[in-house]
Amino acid sequence: MDFNHQQIEKKWQEYWDQHKTFQAQDKSDKPKYYALDMFPYPSGQGLHVGHPEGYTATDIVSRYKRAQGFNVLHPMGWDAFGLPAEQYAIKTGNNPATFTNENIQVFKKQIKSLGFSYDWSREINTTDSNYYKWTQWIFEKLYEKGLAYEDEIMVNWAPDFPGGGIVVANEEVIDGKTERGGYPVYRVPMRQWVLKITAYADRLLDDLDDLDWPDAIKEQQRNWIGRSIGAAVVFDVQDHANQTVEVFSTRPDTLFGASYLVLAPEHELVDHIVTADQKAVVEAYREKIAAKSDLERTDLNKEKSGAFTGAYAINPVNGDKLPIWIADYVLASYGTGAVMGVPAHDQRDWDFATKFDLPIVPVIEGGDVTQEAYTGDGLHINSDFLNGQEKQAAIDTIIDWLTEHKAGTKRVNYRLRDWIFSRQRYWGEPIPVIHWEDGTQSLVPEDELPLRLPEMKQEQMKPSGTGESPLANATDWLNVTRADGVKGRRETNTMPQWAGSSWYYLRYIDPKNRQMLADPEKLAYWSNIDLYVGGAEHAVLHLLYARFWNKFLYDLGVVPDKEPFHKLVNQGMILGENHEKMSKSKGNVVNPDEIVAEYGADTLRIYEMFMGPLTQSKPWSDEGVTGSRRWLDRVWRLLIDDEGRVRDHVTTYNDGKLDKIYNMTVKKVTEDLENLRFNTAISQLMVFINEAYKVDGLPIQYMNGFVQMLAPFAPHLAEELWQRLGHENQSISYVDWPQYNPEALVDDTIEIIFQVNGKVRGKASMDRNADRDAMIAAAQADDNVQNFIAGKEMVKVIAVPGRFVNMVVK
RNA sequence: GCCGCUGUGGCGGAAUUGGCAGACGCGCUGGACUCAAAAUCCAGUGGUGGUAACACCGUGUGGGUUCGACUCCCACCGGCGGCACCA
Numbered sequence: 001m002d003f004n005h006q007q008i009e010k011k012w013q014e015y016w017d018q019h020k021t022f023q024a025q026d027k028s029d030k031p032k033y034y035a036l037d038m039f040p041y042p043s044g045q046g047l048h049v050g051h052p053e054g055y056t057a058t059d060i061v062s063r064y065k066r067a068q069g070f071n072v073l074h075p076m077g078w079d080a081f082g083l084p085a086e087q088y089a090i091k092t093g094n095n096p097a098t099f100t101n102e103n104i105q106v107f108k109k110q111i112k113s114l115g116f117s118y119d120w121s122r123e124i125n126t127t128d129s130n131y132y133k134w135t136q137w138i139f140e141k142l143y144e145k146g147l148a149y150e151d152e153i154m155v156n157w158a159p160d161f162p163g164g165g166i167v168v169a170n171e172e173v174i175d176g177k178t179e180r181g182g183y184p185v186y187r188v189p190m191r192q193w194v195l196k197i198t199a200y201a202d203r204l205l206d207d208l209d210d211l212d213w214p215d216a217i218k219e220q221q222r223n224w225i226g227r228s229i230g231a232a233v234v235f236d237v238q239d240h241a242n243q244t245v246e247v248f249s250t251r252p253d254t255l256f257g258a259s260y261l262v263l264a265p266e267h268e269l270v271d272h273i274v275t276a277d278q279k280a281v282v283e284a285y286r287e288k289i290a291a292k293s294d295l296e297r298t299d300l301n302k303e304k305s306g307a308f309t310g311a312y313a314i315n316p317v318n319g320d321k322l323p324i325w326i327a328d329y330v331l332a333s334y335g336t337g338a339v340m341g342v343p344a345h346d347q348r349d350w351d352f353a354t355k356f357d358l359p360i361v362p363v364i365e366g367g368d369v370t371q372e373a374y375t376g377d378g379l380h381i382n383s384d385f386l387n388g389q390e391k392q393a394a395i396d397t398i399i400d401w402l403t404e405h406k407a408g409t410k411r412v413n414y415r416l417r418d419w420i421f422s423r424q425r426y427w428g429e430p431i432p433v434i435h436w437e438d439g440t441q442s443l444v445p446e447d448e449l450p451l452r453l454p455e456m457k458q459e460q461m462k463p464s465g466t467g468e469s470p471l472a473n474a475t476d477w478l479n480v481t482r483a484d485g486v487k488g489r490r491e492t493n494t495m496p497q498w499a500g501s502s503w504y505y506l507r508y509i510d511p512k513n514r515q516m517l518a519d520p521e522k523l524a525y526w527s528n529i530d531l532y533v534g535g536a537e538h539a540v541l542h543l544l545y546a547r548f549w550n551k552f553l554y555d556l557g558v559v560p561d562k563e564p565f566h567k568l569v570n571q572g573m574i575l576g577e578n579h580e581k582m583s584k585s586k587g588n589v590v591n592p593d594e595i596v597a598e599y600g601a602d603t604l605r606i607y608e609m610f611m612g613p614l615t616q617s618k619p620w621s622d623e624g625v626t627g628s629r630r631w632l633d634r635v636w637r638l639l640i641d642d643e644g645r646v647r648d649h650v651t652t653y654n655d656g657k658l659d660k661i662y663n664m665t666v667k668k669v670t671e672d673l674e675n676l677r678f679n680t681a682i683s684q685l686m687v688f689i690n691e692a693y694k695v696d697g698l699p700i701q702y703m704n705g706f707v708q709m710l711a712p713f714a715p716h717l718a719e720e721l722w723q724r725l726g727h728e729n730q731s732i733s734y735v736d737w738p739q740y741n742p743e744a745l746v747d748d749t750i751e752i753i754f755q756v757n758g759k760v761r762g763k764a765s766m767d768r769n770a771d772r773d774a775m776i777a778a779a780q781a782d783d784n785v786q787n788f789i790a791g792k793e794m795v796k797v798i799a800v801p802g803r804f805v806n807m808v809v810k
Numbered sequence: 811g812c813c814g815c816u817g818u819g820g821c822g823g824a825a826u827u828g829g830c831a832g833a834c835g836c837g838c839u840g841g842a843c844u845c846a847a848a849a850u851c852c853a854g855u856g857g858u859g860g861u862a863a864c865a866c867c868g869u870g871u872g873g874g875u876u877c878g879a880c881u882c883c884c885a886c887c888g889g890c891g892g893c894a895c896c897a
Contacts (some may be wrong), residue, residue, distance in 0.1 A: 002849095175894090216891075217813050223813070223893055230897080249897060262897090304895085327895095334896045341897095348895050415896050536891080610835070612823055617890075623836055631835080637850085661833065680824070683834035690834090694853085751828055757877035760830050784864080798877055806827060806879045 003636040006598025009716045013115060014584075020729050022062075022074065022117040025520060026137075030071040034526050035062045036505055036565075038534030038542070039077045039124075041497075042103040043084060047110040047481045048582070049590045049608070054533040054571040056605045057614050057676065059116045061531055063712035064673045066117075073526055074117055075508035077124035078104050082497045086427035086461065087163050093458040094134075096427045100127060110593060114601045115715050116233040122511045124343040126500030131507060132429045133450035134517045135499050138549060140432060140443050141556060150419065152331060154266070155420055157188045164462065167192055169420045169496060171541045176439060186292075193422035193431060193493060197548045201225055203562075204547055212567040214615070220539040221426040226415025231399050232336065233314035233408040235261060237273055238321065245269060245313050245324065248335030248413055251345065252402065253394035256383040257363035258340040259353065261313045261324045262306065264332035265289045271323060275310025282307050282326060289328045304329055304352045316407035317398075318384065335413045344369040363389075419545065421496060426453070426461045427493030434480055435489040451490075501542050504548040505529055505564060517558060528561045533614075536570040543568070553666065569676060572609070572617035573632040579619045590620050593790065602714035603629040605753055609678035609713060632717055635689055635710070637704060639721060639722035647698075654699040659744045661691045662702045666740035669709045678713070685709060700725065705738035717780070734792045754779040756788040772799045 016022060020238045035058045040051060062074040080100045082721025089096040104125065111118075124131055137620045142148035149713075156173050159165040160183045167190060172179040197204075205225045207219045230250035237243040245261055263270055265286045274282050285307035306327030322340075329348055330339050342351030344362040350373035353360055363383045380386040385401070386394045402408030422431060432444035432451045433472050444451045454477035461470050471492035472478065480488045503517075509526045512516035549566040575581060576588025583589065607628035612618040641647050665688040672681035688706060692698055704725060711718035711732045722732040734781035747768060752775055754762040766775065776799055779785055785807070792809035799805045 118860090214815090219814055220892055226893095227895065228896075247897080251897080287896095329895045329897090331896065339897045344897070348897070351895090413896075510812070539892080610822090616823095618822065621836070627836055634850090638845090653891060679822095680834080683824075686834055751830085755829085755878075758829090763830075787864095798829095800829075806829080806877055 002633045003070065003640075003717060003720070005602065005716070006597075007719045009113070009601055012716045012719045013112060015719070015731065016117070016733075017113075017120075019731065020120050020121070022072075022398065024073040024075075024119045026072040027069050027525075030069060032073065033062070033065040034073045034529045035065070035531045036074075036111040036508075036533070038532070038538065039079050039501070039504060040107065040290075041079045041082050041084075042100065042107040043796055044088065044099075044103055046106055047592050049592050049595075050535075050571075050574050050582075051111075052114055052592055052604060053341040053574055053608050053614070054535070055111070055116055056370055056608055057569070057571060057691060058531060058533050059605075060609070060678060060712040061676070062117050062671070063715060063733065064737070066733055067708065067711070067735060069736070072117075073122075073508065074119060075122040075124075075511075076111065076116070076118040076120070077122075077504060077508065078107070078126065079497065079501050079504070080104060080125050080127040081428050081495075081500055083163070083403045083425065083427070085423060089427070089646060090163055090458060090461050095455070096128065096461075113593070113596050113602065117715070121507050122503060124507050124511050126429075126504065127427075129452050130512075130514070132500065134507065135429050135495065135503070136432045136444075136449050136451060137446065138503060138553070138681055139429075139495070139499075140446065140449075142195060142552065143433070143443055145552075147199060147552065149196065150191060150193050152189055152191050153194065153420075154187045155192050155739075156185045157190065158183045158185050160184065163568040164424070166424050167420060167422065169498075169541075170417050171419075171544070173601050174803045181187055192420055193491075194807050195419040195421045195548075197419045197544075198414060198416055200548050200551050201227065201416050203551055204416075204544065207547075207551075207563055208639065211563060211565070213565075213785065214536070214568065214570055217536065217539045217543065217568065217570065221544055224416060224544065227412060228415075229410075229412050231395075231402060231408050232411040233316065233340065233402060234406075235316060235322070235340075237269075237324070238312040238314060240273055240311070243269060243272055245338050246336045247338045247340045248340075251342065251395070253380065253383075253386060253389075253391060253399045254342040254345045254363050255315065255317050255340070255398060256380075256386065257342040257344050257361045258315055258320075258322060259361055259731055260280075260341040262324050262327045262330045262341055262352070263309075263332045264337040265323060266327055266332040267326070267337045269338075270309060270326055271326055273309055273311035278310035279307055282309055287324065292328075304348075304355050306352065306695040308356075316402070316405065323358070325356070333417060334415070343373065345373055345375055346375040347375065349373065364757045368373055388560060401692075402556070409610050415695075417547075421499075422491075422493035423496050426456060428496065429453075430471065431491040431493055431495060431501055433491040434488040435491065436482065436486050438486055452611065453494075455585050498541060498545045502545045503553070505546075506559060517553075520558075521558075523558075524560050527559065528563070529565045530567060532565040532568045532569075533571060535573075569615060571614050572612075574611075575617055575619040577620050577622065582620075588620075595625060599625060599629040600632075600716070602632055602717045606632065606682060610682045612679055615679060631686060631689070632714060634693075635722070636717070638689060638692055638698070640724060644724075646726075649696060650698045650700055650703055650725070652700055653697055654701065655695075655697050657695045657697075658691060658699065658702050660747070661688055662705065663744040664741040666705060666709070666738050667742075667745065670737070670740075673712070682713060685713075708732060708735060750802055752778065752802075754782050755786050755804060755806040756785060757808055758806060761785045761788050767800060770801065772801060775799050775801065775805050776807075779807065 005585055028713050030636050037055050037058050062072045065072050065464060085096040085100045088099055139148055155167045157167055158178045168178055173185050176185055177183060178185060205227055208221055228250050230248060231246050231252035233252060235245045237245060306325045309324045309326060311324045315322055325380040341349040343349040343360040345364060362369045363380055364378040365381055366376055366378035377391045380389050394789055399410050430451045430453055433441060435441050456474055460473040469492035478490050506518050510522045513519060546564055550559060553559045554562045578588055586622055592604060607625045610628060639650060668684040669681045702775050707721045719732055749765045750768045751763055754768045755762055762784045764778050766778060769788050776797055789807060789809050795810050797810040
């Protein structure tokens with residue numbers, strides 16, 4: 001008879017709840033282990049089969065670590081601010097808070113049905129004012145340190161976004177479109193809140209080296225930060241004695257090859273230097289550019305464009321007159337917003353110079369600059385004092401020269417921009433700032449935090465579409481008066497969804513603390529996170545922002561570690577049966593609730609872990625699910641008879657037949673768990689069960705050990721078996737992990753492979769201590785080996801005792 | 811275009827430091843049980859040839875290093891992901 005998963009799973013989930021089995025201890029002599037999942041956004045869609053994959057992985061590790069004697073912190077919470085709830089609220093008239101809480105309840109029920117060993121007493125919710133009080137507190141600290149500021153900057157404006165136009169961060173723009181929904185993004189100047197993540201650029205880059213993270217993610221962060229080292233070079237402008245143009249170049253050694261300068265169209269100098277006869281051309285060009293979205297400026301428009309300002313700059317190194325152009329291939333937001341055009345040695349400049357017929361002067365030997373730019377190394381030519389030098393030497397020389405002549409300096413630039421932090425939305429943390437009518441600005445005092453979101457009606461929640469936030473409609477909340485009678489208006493923008501998730505891992509450590517973000521002693525005990533599992537899609541959003549906030553909090557002395565997540569693992573995606581990404585439109589979506597109802601949570605857990613390596617994407621298979629259930633039934637039947645009693649062949653007598661396979665299994669499963677190789681661990685458990693079916697007597701000791709090893713994977717079934725095997729009133733969760741006896745793994749005889757010219761021609765069972773000569777003799781005596789060596793000249797014999805003999809013949 | 815990952819049976823995937831390729835599971839085939847079916851248990855299952863022993867071929871393609879290569883090196887092809895005028 002098969003086991004009744006519905007009954008067993010309900011029973012043990014209730015047991016765990018009632019006994020608070022998985023509550024982490026705040027104070028303990030045990031070593032700690034902190035296993036964290038990326039907390040979900042509780043969407044109305046409910047759980048997806050991708051969620052349980054990462055959650056099962058951390059749950060297995062958590063259960064394994066508890067059995068190893070660790071005090072384990074394994075929490076779960078809700079990243080519950082976000083646009084979908086607000087859009088739904090606007091559409092239906094629901095309150096986003098109510099709606100969000102309903103979604104959370106659905107998610108929680110689904111997650112609980114999978115039997116994860118979360119410490120639910122530490123559950124957090126980013127939309128809870130007791131939580132976002134501290135999100136606001138961190139913002140205030142950033143503000144006080146000058147790292148949160150308001151500025152008129154070029155922002156990413158997505159006017160078509162559902163529910164009204166919105167500003168998004170650079171990290172949220174993919175191919176000139178919004179990361180969510182794919183709406184076109186335009187660069188427009190707006191007054192917005194910005195966090196100075198660039199102040200941490202070097203540390204964010206350098207500290208990546210010590211992290212145990214997937215290379216792909218580290219590489220993405222490195223690219224995103226994009227540090228480049230070069231020089232700033234200052235050019236005087238002809239006929240404008242008080243104007244200079246500063247350019248940034250990673251190749252200052254090519255300065256003698258500069259034939260023009262290019263400013264970004266938005267560069268402030270343009271208006272000052274443009275000549276009367278070029279003014280119309282420049283203005284027309286700027287208008288054309290302004291109407292383009294980012295996508296049109298990059299992807300769809302590889303052809304260079306630009307306009308001549310009529311002005312000339314003076315090359316500091318040789319006094320040459322260089323025409324100053326504007327062109328949109330130069331970005332206002334990077335470097336100084338101006339470049340020197342060296343067409344001979346930069347492909348972009350070459351394209352531009354070719355189009356506008358500007359001179360191309362080679363200054364490095366090599367390549368054919370009439371065909372394309374030459375970017376390789378070589379000896380400098382046409383370069384006065386740099387002639388004959390190679391690239392690096394020339395760079396050093398020119399930087400010295402520029403510094404000495406006050407015409408430039410060494411300079412480091414980053415691709416990383418400051419984090420655009422304000423959103424024109426209702427459903428987010430209010431930014432705790434007040435704008436006073438006397439023109440000053442102040443923070444909401446710390447003792448007045450949290451600054452709660454006001455309740456709003458459906459129609460008030462709609463953004464105006466002009467960039468004004470809906471909170472501007474909350475008149476009672478909006479207006480404040482100071483003790484001295486000065487009137488003020490609250491900041492109406494809210495924080496982006498990434499705010500709450502940038503520090504949530506800290507709050508689990510002390511979730512109910514009203515005095516501080518978290519108790520320093522508790523932080524010291526639990527830091528750092530030992531294992532963090534989540535999807536790779538957060539490579540440069542959540543993971544970069546969280547590192548930034550952690551470093552800031554570290555500088556404040558609030559957190560003890562300079563990095564939040566020492567070990568990060570990205571689970572692969574679970575694809576549909578047709579090997580494509582699951583999506584409603586493709587009709588290949590699997591609902592975990594159905595699997596749990598029909599086959600049980602243990603089956604889903606085993607199946608998702610057995611599919612393949614955690615980090616790899618792999619397709620779903622309904623037949624694979626039934627196979628996993630079949631195996632659990634097979635385990636059950638091995639031990640339990642039709643009446644629900646332990647079978648007679650489970651015995652205290654050990655005939656030794658399972659000694660080797662049992663000890664091998666303990667060894668392999670333990671090692672695999674340490675390395676998150678869940679698929680091969682399960683496969684080893686299967687091998688053990690196959691062997692157990694072949695013998696007459698099942699030693700109770702081995703069956704206990706097996707059930708313990710099964711417990712992290714299939715906890716409900718394992719608890720039930722554990723109880724039936726005679727362990728009444730005891731959860732398996734804290735029973736010591738089984739040990740193996742290395743001696744049991746060693747056989748007296750070993751199979752030795754006989755090779756001829758590297759090909760296997762025979763094998764024989766030999767004493768494990770057989771020496772080289774004995775092995776070679778045995779090989780030569782083998783009939784089939786004889787067929788291949790007879791009459792041939794023996795060139796060489798390689799023999800590794802205990803393994804193989806290889807005879808090389810000619 | 812640049813960077814990272816990846817390519818193994820019909821399918822998902824195994825394979826310490828280079829040392830028996832295909833563990834385990836799915837699927838399929840056969841057998842046992844059954845009046846029969848399902849379920850279960852047992853066995854087989856990379857291809858070709860052979861009754862068999864065994865032989866030859868085989869880890870994306872082509873070369874190389876080695877006694878020996880899925881594993882290391884070079885070149886190329888396909889798939890996935892990221893970045894993409896960042897000077």
